[in-house]
Amino acid sequence: xxFEEIKMKRLFQVVDTSTKKQFGSxxxxxxxxxxxxxxxxxxxxxxETRFVVSPGPDHHKFKG
Numbered sequence: 001x002x003f004e005e006i007k008m009k010r011l012f013q014v015v016d017t018s019t020k021k022q023f024g025s026x027x028x029x030x031x032x033x034x035x036x037x038x039x040x041x042x043x044x045x046x047x048e049t050r051f052v053v054s055p056g057p058d059h060h061k062f063k064g
Contacts, residue, residue, distance in 0.1 A: 010056040014038045017050055027056045 010027035012034035028034035
């Protein structure tokens with residue numbers, strides 16, 4: 001599997017714990033990118049734990 005194919009996977013997402021819904025409409029191909037987005041969302045909303053990283057819809061399919 002090439003790097004470009006991996007980048008197209010929706011492996012991680014940021015979830016709002018107060019609504020239990022995905023925050024924004026973005027998916028991430030690596031955990032580091034998702035954690036950076038989570039940290040920014042938490043800072044923007046004056047929270048430390050409101051947003052969390054969770055597996056995306058393609059996570060269970062990926063065997064990389």
